[in-house]
Amino acid sequence: AVAAAGVFAPSIARGAAKTIKIGYMGSLSGSRANFGQTEAWNIEKIKKHVAQGIMVNGQRYNVEILVRDSQSEAKTSAAIGAELMLRERCNLILAQDVESAVVNGEIADTRGFPMISTMSPLESWFFPRGGAPGKPFPYTFHFFSTADGVLQSYVSMLNQLATNKVAGSMFLDNPAGRAIMDKNRGWPHTLAQNGYAEIAAGPFQFSTNDFSNQVAMFRDGKAEILSGFLYANHFVPLWNQILQSGMKPKAVAMVATFLFPSSVAALKDHGSGMLTEVWWTPDFPFKSSLTGQSSAELAQEWEAGSGQQWTQPLGYGHALWEVGLAALAKAKDPMDAGSLRDAIASLSVDTVVGKVDFTNGPFPSTAQTQVVGGQWNASKGKYPYQLDIVENSTSPTIKTTATVRPISYE
Amino acid sequence: MTTCLEVRNVSMRYDQLLALSDLSLTLNEGQTLALVGANGAGKSTLMRLLCGLLTAEKGEIDVCQKPLALGRPRASASAGLALVPEGRLLFESLSIEENLQIGRSQRGGVWDLAAIYTLFPILKEKRKLPPSALSGGQQQMVAIGRALASNPRILLCDEISLGLSPLVTQEVYGVLKHIREQGTSLIIVDQDVSRVTAFADQVACMFKGRVTLAGSARTVTLKQIKDSYFGLTT
Amino acid sequence: MTFKYANLLLIIGFGSLSVVSSLLLSSGMLFLLTEVLVIALLAQMWNLLAGYGGMVSLGQQAFVGLGGYGLYVFANHSGLPVWLWIVVVPLMVGVAALPLGMLMFKLKSAYFSVGMWVAAEILAAIVMRTDALGQSGGLVLRPGGESLAGNPERILFAGAGLLLIGTIVGLRVLLNSDLGLALLAMRDGEEAAEAAGVNVRRTNLLIFCIAAAGCAAGGALYYFSTLYIAPTDAFQINWLISMMFVSVIGGVGTLTGPLLGTAVLIAVRETCTSLGLTGGTYWIIMGTIAIATLLILPRGLWPALRSKLHVPKTEKEATIG
Amino acid sequence: MLKTVGISKSFSGVPAADDVSLSLQAGERVGVIGPNGAGKSTLLGLLLGTVLPDRGQILLDGDDVTRLSPHQRVSGGIARAAQIPMTFHRLSVSDNVRVPAVHGAGLRGREAVEWVDEVLEMCGLAASAKVAAGQLGLLSRKRLELAKAIATRPKVLLLDEVAAGLTEPEIETIIHMVETLSEGRAIMWVEHIPFALRSVCERLIVMDKGRKILDGPFAHVWDDPVLQEIYMGVPDDNLS
Amino acid sequence: MIQTVAELLFQGATLGVLYGMIGAGLALTFGILKVVNLAHGVFITIGAFIAIWLTSLMPTVPLALIIVATTVLCALLGAALQYAVIERAMTFRDPSVPMMVTFGVSVIFTNALAQFAGADLRSLGVGSIAQKSLSVGPFNFGLFPLLTLIFVAVVFIAVDATIRKTRFGREVRALSDRPDIAALMGVRVRLVHAQVAALAAALAGVAGVLLAMRASVSPFSGGENLMIAFEVVVLGRLGSTKGALLAGIFLGIVQIVSLRFDSNAGLLYVHLSFILILVFWAASGKLK
Numbered sequence A: 001a002v003a004a005a006g007v008f009a010p011s012i013a014r015g016a017a018k019t020i021k022i023g024y025m026g027s028l029s030g031s032r033a034n035f036g037q038t039e040a041w042n043i044e045k046i047k048k049h050v051a052q053g054i055m056v057n058g059q060r061y062n063v064e065i066l067v068r069d070s071q072s073e074a075k076t077s078a079a080i081g082a083e084l085m086l087r088e089r090c091n092l093i094l095a096q097d098v099e100s101a102v103v104n105g106e107i108a109d110t111r112g113f114p115m116i117s118t119m120s121p122l123e124s125w126f127f128p129r130g131g132a133p134g135k136p137f138p139y140t141f142h143f144f145s146t147a148d149g150v151l152q153s154y155v156s157m158l159n160q161l162a163t164n165k166v167a168g169s170m171f172l173d174n175p176a177g178r179a180i181m182d183k184n185r186g187w188p189h190t191l192a193q194n195g196y197a198e199i200a201a202g203p204f205q206f207s208t209n210d211f212s213n214q215v216a217m218f219r220d221g222k223a224e225i226l227s228g229f230l231y232a233n234h235f236v237p238l239w240n241q242i243l244q245s246g247m248k249p250k251a252v253a254m255v256a257t258f259l260f261p262s263s264v265a266a267l268k269d270h271g272s273g274m275l276t277e278v279w280w281t282p283d284f285p286f287k288s289s290l291t292g293q294s295s296a297e298l299a300q301e302w303e304a305g306s307g308q309q310w311t312q313p314l315g316y317g318h319a320l321w322e323v324g325l326a327a328l329a330k331a332k333d334p335m336d337a338g339s340l341r342d343a344i345a346s347l348s349v350d351t352v353v354g355k356v357d358f359t360n361g362p363f364p365s366t367a368q369t370q371v372v373g374g375q376w377n378a379s380k381g382k383y384p385y386q387l388d389i390v391e392n393s394t395s396p397t398i399k400t401t402a403t404v405r406p407i408s409y410e
Numbered sequence B: 001m002t003t004c005l006e007v008r009n010v011s012m013r014y015d016q017l018l019a020l021s022d023l024s025l026t027l028n029e030g031q032t033l034a035l036v037g038a039n040g041a042g043k044s045t046l047m048r049l050l051c052g053l054l055t056a057e058k059g060e061i062d063v064c065q066k067p068l069a070l071g072r073p074r075a076s077a078s079a080g081l082a083l084v085p086e087g088r089l090l091f092e093s094l095s096i097e098e099n100l101q102i103g104r105s106q107r108g109g110v111w112d113l114a115a116i117y118t119l120f121p122i123l124k125e126k127r128k129l130p131p132s133a134l135s136g137g138q139q140q141m142v143a144i145g146r147a148l149a150s151n152p153r154i155l156l157c158d159e160i161s162l163g164l165s166p167l168v169t170q171e172v173y174g175v176l177k178h179i180r181e182q183g184t185s186l187i188i189v190d191q192d193v194s195r196v197t198a199f200a201d202q203v204a205c206m207f208k209g210r211v212t213l214a215g216s217a218r219t220v221t222l223k224q225i226k227d228s229y230f231g232l233t234t
Numbered sequence C: 001m002t003f004k005y006a007n008l009l010l011i012i013g014f015g016s017l018s019v020v021s022s023l024l025l026s027s028g029m030l031f032l033l034t035e036v037l038v039i040a041l042l043a044q045m046w047n048l049l050a051g052y053g054g055m056v057s058l059g060q061q062a063f064v065g066l067g068g069y070g071l072y073v074f075a076n077h078s079g080l081p082v083w084l085w086i087v088v089v090p091l092m093v094g095v096a097a098l099p100l101g102m103l104m105f106k107l108k109s110a111y112f113s114v115g116m117w118v119a120a121e122i123l124a125a126i127v128m129r130t131d132a133l134g135q136s137g138g139l140v141l142r143p144g145g146e147s148l149a150g151n152p153e154r155i156l157f158a159g160a161g162l163l164l165i166g167t168i169v170g171l172r173v174l175l176n177s178d179l180g181l182a183l184l185a186m187r188d189g190e191e192a193a194e195a196a197g198v199n200v201r202r203t204n205l206l207i208f209c210i211a212a213a214g215c216a217a218g219g220a221l222y223y224f225s226t227l228y229i230a231p232t233d234a235f236q237i238n239w240l241i242s243m244m245f246v247s248v249i250g251g252v253g254t255l256t257g258p259l260l261g262t263a264v265l266i267a268v269r270e271t272c273t274s275l276g277l278t279g280g281t282y283w284i285i286m287g288t289i290a291i292a293t294l295l296i297l298p299r300g301l302w303p304a305l306r307s308k309l310h311v312p313k314t315e316k317e318a319t320i321g
Numbered sequence D: 001m002l003k004t005v006g007i008s009k010s011f012s013g014v015p016a017a018d019d020v021s022l023s024l025q026a027g028e029r030v031g032v033i034g035p036n037g038a039g040k041s042t043l044l045g046l047l048l049g050t051v052l053p054d055r056g057q058i059l060l061d062g063d064d065v066t067r068l069s070p071h072q073r074v075s076g077g078i079a080r081a082a083q084i085p086m087t088f089h090r091l092s093v094s095d096n097v098r099v100p101a102v103h104g105a106g107l108r109g110r111e112a113v114e115w116v117d118e119v120l121e122m123c124g125l126a127a128s129a130k131v132a133a134g135q136l137g138l139l140s141r142k143r144l145e146l147a148k149a150i151a152t153r154p155k156v157l158l159l160d161e162v163a164a165g166l167t168e169p170e171i172e173t174i175i176h177m178v179e180t181l182s183e184g185r186a187i188m189w190v191e192h193i194p195f196a197l198r199s200v201c202e203r204l205i206v207m208d209k210g211r212k213i214l215d216g217p218f219a220h221v222w223d224d225p226v227l228q229e230i231y232m233g234v235p236d237d238n239l240s
Numbered sequence E: 001m002i003q004t005v006a007e008l009l010f011q012g013a014t015l016g017v018l019y020g021m022i023g024a025g026l027a028l029t030f031g032i033l034k035v036v037n038l039a040h041g042v043f044i045t046i047g048a049f050i051a052i053w054l055t056s057l058m059p060t061v062p063l064a065l066i067i068v069a070t071t072v073l074c075a076l077l078g079a080a081l082q083y084a085v086i087e088r089a090m091t092f093r094d095p096s097v098p099m100m101v102t103f104g105v106s107v108i109f110t111n112a113l114a115q116f117a118g119a120d121l122r123s124l125g126v127g128s129i130a131q132k133s134l135s136v137g138p139f140n141f142g143l144f145p146l147l148t149l150i151f152v153a154v155v156f157i158a159v160d161a162t163i164r165k166t167r168f169g170r171e172v173r174a175l176s177d178r179p180d181i182a183a184l185m186g187v188r189v190r191l192v193h194a195q196v197a198a199l200a201a202a203l204a205g206v207a208g209v210l211l212a213m214r215a216s217v218s219p220f221s222g223g224e225n226l227m228i229a230f231e232v233v234v235l236g237r238l239g240s241t242k243g244a245l246l247a248g249i250f251l252g253i254v255q256i257v258s259l260r261f262d263s264n265a266g267l268l269y270v271h272l273s274f275i276l277i278l279v280f281w282a283a284s285g286k287l288k
């Protein structure tokens, strides 16, 4: 009977007051949990910020935040999405997790629930959603860098190294990997344009437990660059097999692999020299539109509070709320889906990750943010490795902190 | 003569069905008991109970004047009971020799491998083979040998000749005779009543879970036995 | 005759209940309840196969996925109404299951179970690699290329409700027929049934195809409500776990059991959600309940409850024993 | 009625049926004996179709049934009571018999119910009609196995050691039953109890090592020295 | 050409013995306890995670000790589970009861593991030895896979000898044929069951450690490993340890060769070859 009450009485009690409901979906647990590691902390911070409500067009609104964990699973994403939209009737949906955004996007569009998502290249949101050029989605929006931007910064890092310009490539078979593997827009295209030869080992399944074929291909092709897309957990066995084969790559340019300090630490003493794309670091010269904190201050506050090293999603997790709250503030009637949608579509806001501008994204309904290149180096500080910005060709406002060097094997 | 097995007022049921009701029975050292009775009378149930494969609802069993823990196959085995089960039930993944060896794990005694092989020379020849390679009668020999290997005080043989050709049955009885001569007590269940009563010292006749007739094999007549089959005697 | 009467009552009673509630409840609630009905339906199908047919399949999630994908592919690429496909696709999957069944029935007991699992895995891998099916990126439901307007969940819920009732009544009739007798006999010994004149192969295949079609119907209904389908989701083993746990808890080999089990599942899930527990905790609790049921009341809650409440047995049962 | 032409079957190289040819006529009662492992059960399995022959042909009323599955042969009129009873342990005794009555004999409705009752009565199982077959003892299960075979209304009835383990009075009942049943049917009875066969069968087949070594009128075969040697052993005073 | 083939075979064989190891424990439970242990896969994962946890707890302890400790812990877990849960499930006549129970166990363990250790893929760092290689003429072999190969071979020979030659092995086999009669022969049924379960779990644990050293495991890789284990056991003809090893090597080579032609195959061709062989066997009457 207790449970039945839970099923059949969804929040009838809180109708009357003017309360904006924001539904949040994120991968707080499960296989993408490290993307959500900083999220609880971010949300607490925002909750404090909006505790007194927000002012829109001179009127005060209460803000209620409903947080749901996608558990990094599509089925759970569908369930929590339906709950936030159809059951709780949230005014705005924020999705930190691209899978949640893709799974629930069509419902949001057909039922008219404005949704903003981030933390994955625009292509990996736009194409699986069934997007087409020149045709914006009615209610759903996404901001992040493009896959192309990420790849440009990788290639410009490689250009600074003396190599034989032969890159072995391999890609985890998931939407993000497929986006980066794309012949016409992705890594093969970028490599060719910049005069690199590609030894393409193609996609591989998540369940793959042996990379000897890829390794043999790379070795036989004399690749000095290891590139592609995979998450850190596949890298350790791959790296073992690479070294067993006698190869000594000069550069590892793997998208997504070394986003997190923990991934570098997993290589024990061999983590130094790994390259990564950089969406955000404490060195970014931007400020939060909500708290006025600089990037460095945000990172410091996190490290002090949690005792853990900052990670890149910290900035984007914060920026997601900046964008959401800015859209609400701009809307004629924040409780009305149509006017909130119009507000987002015309939104341009300076956040802690830089400018988010939905008016001229590379694809409809998107806003492109900046990306630079970084390299992990051994640190003398509190944590074993530090991330240095070594490439800023597409975003010169972000200053480099070091220069690229090849991996050393002494 | 000492009693080596005494069953007192044992009752046992399967769900609702009373398979043994207040059954009592004694067997003397070195003697052979022929246990006869109609189909479903409870003979196999009694055998399985003695071996601890079933447990009784009430009643006691003494082996050599010592009480036997019921429902515990290992207790029955160490008390000196061994069963040649209905339908042989050999271990298919063990060789013949291993089938015999496994019986030995209980206690030592005269019946070691060599003795069994002397008794059944054919088994020695086939000792490396699996039971499935043997004929029905040879399998029955293995079953007997396996039971003997534990050097039982009392050997229980259920449906000893079921499915055996007359020739093989004859051989098996020859072996039983040999075993009896070694001083082992026997309880034999066999569908061939005349043959088993002719072989035994004592006869017990079961009907619906109780013993309706018991006595010396020499005094009990076939007529009496036939009557007790249908519950005419009490 | 009282039996037919009971069936009629079931149809009218629950049928009108599902229609009425589809008009009264909110769309979020309907979304949730549709999933509940789908799980109940899937559990009935698994139970038909495993409980009555003795074929413990570990690969039923394949049909859920096929149902979902079938709906998306046919609805997206044809001008015909999506509602038509939701009826036709399960039938197509049922027919397509025939060759798979013929293959799988060469395997017995545990081989069959695992063989089905492997087959499901192979299917999922193939879907995942097929360009036309969106590979790992999945598909969006856009019937005839257009986004779906309106509130389909009312019709979906009513449809799922009616389908479930239809299924239960259908199964009752089936199990009381001569075919049902054959099914129960086969469970105790296929060779024996064959020797008694039962066409074991045909009966098995029929049941297999019915269960496949039923699971596909569940998949089509569920993924209709989500408007998006991905291979890692549609073919996931959690579908199977739900079916199995629900049947085991309620009572394998009974028709009422899976319904009772679904009630338990939903109660646990909503309690977990309201307490803010993670999905992992939910599965741990369900697993524990399922194991405890198997060990304490191996026949499941319903047979135990029924004899406690002195409800007479009105359905053919094939409980564990 | 039923005819085999040179059927053979071997299990991993060991022949269990070796070039067996025989034929059965309606109304005939044939006994089959032979040492353990001679291939008697295998022969019955071949006839029913649970065992498929490596070579040879089986004809039922002139039609080739060699490749038909058991249920098809059952519909065609062959039935077997197996040596190791194959009953449906979770079904009641009457449902056990109902299965072959419905699916084997093809009966429906009242007709089926009446036939089931009749068969149960005939086999002395009427009292335990409601009991689950799994609860029966070995020998009751054997009786149920026989009932199931009869319930298919076969033209050819194959019996595999249906009397084994029964006591003499019980065997008498079986003998009587077989005599009643044999009207218009062919019966083939494998048994190790010679006196049972002797009182029923007019013909006797002897098998050894998969081969049919003797086949002829009962008394004639019975006295054959080969049979005495391989099967009977020393004359047994209890039996003759 | 020769070099490629030699390397393929070497990689296939070293992966294959790992597969064999993954199947070995299941061969015991399936062949001897007659339990379709669906929790076997998660035991492998647990073994891997215990080893990972132990090394992170005591980074200085040598690997061999970690393996021993993991094995012991897994064995205890296996025995405990057998005693507490599976033994009871085995008393039901229906073999699907233990199967469903172990399925429940695997769901519980998988999710519990994901809760405690996170859902990530993890691997066990063994330091620079994992990266050493050996050159024989033109061929290049990983030292670590070679050591695994030898280690697994030794384990297999030991297990095989235990089952075939010792009294324990005899009892185990007798028990698997006819538990009640074996009890009558003085075999301690529950004890031997628990011992077998412990041995099986220990083998699973070792397989998990080896897997975590060569590749990576996540709490959710149990299903995959269970499937591999099953394929190994079935192709290796039930309960035979030698068969399991050969089947493992076969599947390992299929895996490596198929990946050469289609790097995105995952386990697809392993599964396909399994199903095809099975159906072929069934058609030619090799499965009863």
Ligand SMILES: Nc1ncnc2c1ncn2[C@@H]1O[C@H](COP(=O)(O)OP(=O)(O)OP(=O)(O)O)[C@@H](O)[C@H]1O
Binding pocket: B014, B015, B017, B019, B037, B038, B039, B040, B041, B042, B043, B044, B045, B046, D134, D135, D136, D137, D138, D139, D140, D165
């Ligand atoms: N497992 C069981 N469950 C329920 N009832 C059983 C079980 N085993 C035997 N019975 C019943 O118990 C009674 C005694 O059976 P038992 O097997 O002991 O008889 P028996 O004298 O050995 O007969 P038989 O000549 O058939 O071997 C029978 O009525 C039988 O139906």
Ligand SMILES: Nc1ncnc2c1ncn2[C@@H]1O[C@H](COP(=O)(O)OP(=O)(O)OP(=O)(O)O)[C@@H](O)[C@H]1O
Binding pocket: B132, B133, B136, B163, D011, D012, D014, D015, D016, D034, D035, D036, D037, D038, D039, D040, D041, D042, D043, D083
């Ligand atoms: N399925 C099987 N697999 C392997 N061998 C078999 C199989 N069935 C029977 N055999 C073998 O075939 C031979 C004949 O067996 P069959 O059962 O026909 O003998 P039988 O004459 O009925 O003997 P019995 O009088 O002991 O019942 C035996 O050697 C037996 O071991």
Ligand SMILES: [Mg+2]
Binding pocket: B043, B044, B045, B086, B158, B159, D138
């Ligand atoms: Mg008996």
Ligand SMILES: [Mg+2]
Binding pocket: D040, D041, D042, D083, D160
């Ligand atoms: Mg026979």
